[in-house]
Amino acid sequence: MRIPKTLAPLLEDGLIDHVIQPLRSGKEADLFVVATAEGVRCAKVYKEARQRGFRQAGLYEEGRTVRDSRRTRAMAKRSRFGRHEREEIWQNAEVDALFRLADAGARVPKPYLCIDGVLLMELIVDAAGNPAPRLSDLTLTATEAVAIHAALMRDVARMLCAGIVHGDLSEYNVLLDTHGPVIIDLPQHLDAAANNNAAAFFVRDIDHLAAYLGRFAPALATTDYGREMWALHQARDLKPDTPLTGIYQPDATPPDIAQVLREIDAVRREEEHRQARLAARAEEGRAD
Numbered sequence: 614m615r616i617p618k619t620l621a622p623l624l625e626d627g628l629i630d631h632v633i634q635p636l637r638s639g640k641e642a643d644l645f646v647v648a649t650a651e652g653v654r655c656a657k658v659y660k661e662a663r664q665r666g667f668r669q670a671g672l673y674e675e676g677r678t679v680r681d682s683r684r685t686r687a688m689a690k691r692s693r694f695g696r697h698e699r700e701e702i703w704q705n706a707e708v709d710a711l712f713r714l715a716d717a718g719a720r721v722p723k724p725y726l727c728i729d730g731v732l733l734m735e736l737i738v739d740a741a742g743n744p745a746p747r748l749s750d751l752t753l754t755a756t757e758a759v760a761i762h763a764a765l766m767r768d769v770a771r772m773l774c775a776g777i778v779h780g781d782l783s784e785y786n787v788l789l790d791t792h793g794p795v796i797i798d799l800p801q802h803l804d805a806a807a808n809n810n811a812a813a814f815f816v817r818d819i820d821h822l823a824a825y826l827g828r829f830a831p832a833l834a835t836t837d838y839g840r841e842m843w844a845l846h847q848a849r850d851l852k853p854d855t856p857l858t859g860i861y862q863p864d865a866t867p868p869d870i871a872q873v874l875r876e877i878d879a880v881r882r883e884e885e886h887r888q889a890r891l892a893a894r895a896e897e898g899r900a901d
């Protein structure tokens with residue numbers, strides 16, 4: 614097994630005892646099952662930006678707070694120092710989100726630490742103790758799909774209440790353990806309040822899950838939990854336990870037709886008066 618150089622410092626420092634097995638080589642990271650003094654963990658080793666599939670980083674990063682202005686300037690200039698800083702921020706973004714989401718009660722892997730480009734987190738396992746399957750690995754019954762969807766909508770509401778939009782939610786980034794779905798892979802998450810792209814990414818995430826799970830339970834495919842939740846969130850009415858329907862009504866209050874007609878009438882009368890005044894003035898001009 615080829616152990617990446619990045620794991621060496623953690624092995625030397627004893628944060629990891631040994632590598633048990635490679636888990637998966639993803640788009641943006643290599644994952645390993647590792648043994649630590651506290652038990653088995655999942656180690657996510659980030660690839661450098663050059664090797665990573667380049668997600669439109671700017672769209673995701675907007676509104677992320679970087680407190681230190683020297684760092685902000687270096688990032689903006691994309692100097693070598695800036696690139697290094699951007700890498701660190703990208704990696705820390707995932708561990709930060711995992712801590713915030715675990716606090717908010719969403720089902721995510723429990724984070725332990727993120728150091729030197731490696732995230733150590735809880736290994737999500739199936740009933741047999743093996744690494745848990747992704748949603749994309751499973752054939753589901755309609756009942757299972759509906760239950761998984763409901764659990765995901767609850768967790769996504771918790772995430773949004775905590776100010777976090779996943780940004781890449783799909784059947785590949787949801788694992789299934791014996792208690793239900795667990796959401797993973799968050800380095801690209803968006804800040805719900807500060808990022809102007811958050812609404813679009815949020816709705817895309819939710820529509821994607823509805824379309825995928827809708828293959829097993831067709832009724833899910835036509836739901837609109839994304840727009841419903843975002844509208845509640847905008848109105849500051851979304852709480853983790855707010856009842857949801859999956860139906861989005863852009864504006865539930867019917868327009869007051871009589872009021873609209875009164876306004877049109879008032880504008881028409883004002884215009885008539887104006888025309889009359891103009892005509893009168895023109896008449897005076899001719900008389901002079």
Ligand SMILES: Nc1ncnc2c1ncn2[C@@H]1O[C@H](COP(=O)(O)OP(=O)(O)O)[C@@H](O)[C@H]1O
Pocket residue numbers: 636637638639640641642643644655657722734735736737738744745746747785786788797798799
């Ligand atoms: N905490 C974990 N427990 C079990 N498996 C995991 C865990 N984190 C990731 N994986 C596995 O590794 C794969 C890639 O991880 P992910 O965080 O999605 O990285 P990438 O950005 O490369 O997609 C996942 O699809 C999943 O199968």
Ligand SMILES: [Mg+2]
Pocket residue numbers: 639785786798
């Ligand atoms: Mg992934």
